[in-house]
Amino acid sequence: MSEMDILSQMIKGTALVQLEEEYGKPIVKLSEPQAPDSSATIRNLPTDAMVIKVDAFRSPDDVFNGGNGECKRADYVIISEEKKCIIYIEMKRTKDGWNQIVKQLLGSQCFVKYCQEVGKGFWNEKNFLIGYKSRFISIGHTSIAKKKTRITRDAEPHDAPDRAMKIDWPNYLQFGQLAGLGA
Template identity: 50%
Template sequence: MSDLKIIKEMMNDFVKVPIKKDLYQRHFIELVEPRLPDCLVTIYGIPANTIAIKVDEFKLPEAIFCGSKGECKRADYIIFSEEAHKKIVLYIEMKKTKGNFTEIVQQLYGALCFVRYCEDIGQSFWKEKYFMQEYQHRFVSIGHISIAKKPTRITRNSNKHDTPENAMKIDWPSKLQFKHLAGSS
């Protein structure tokens, strides 16, 4: 069974974000800042084999953890994608303005921990020994999502943005392309 099929089975429908098609049958996704429904980011060029989930929909782990190191925080969205032998997990944190980078890193780490938990669930309960082992992880922080008056500004701390500390930072997003966020540009 493919990793994406397992993820589809694993996740409740209410956390899945619908993948849409434009007039030319190209896939895109609309992400809404969970606490600010007027703040929307559209990502174009989404591969057909993609699942996006709203991580903020899950119950907070504060009943178990103290939260003193930020371990109860999570990013807004995770996008799982498989395309032509490339498997990507894209972690996205959205902010109305700039946001505190230390807090953003904590949120991205929280989402990474959630994905690692999903890996263990797939390996243990679906009996898939190599579940999600081939995925590359990419981290993105998108700021100033309610203000579209300036051109998109992308800052990368590294070429791969493969850790929360090296997250790609985007301000004033407009016409974002999945391949750029996934590091395929």
């Protein structure tokens, strides 16, 4: 069974964002439920990409105190077995403090690690989601009239929450660019 098949069985449909097509290629339109005018479109996704609304995962504040941000989560995670890549995305209508964004990205990474352990334990797949590149993205100014996309923090390879790629005015985003695969 492929890892994407396991994830499809594991994750409820209500926590997924359906891919669309543009010119015969997969795209995804991400938005913030609390701000309908806040959105970003990512083009040229791999055909096997799964987009998870991590905010659908209930906050663990019934268990954790939350004093260090351990109850926070970013908005979305995109996983592709074909590209062996996991992209963590936090969207902001305008902008927010960097420390807050880092904690949200870290919380989403914890969510994926939890899924990884569920796959290992309940699907008996000891290498579940092993060997995937992690990429962290902060997208800001999503509600402002679209200007030219500006990458204001282009840390390579943006493989940790505190080294996230920071993008403002997401006018034209491509999966390869976010995954560090080139445009």
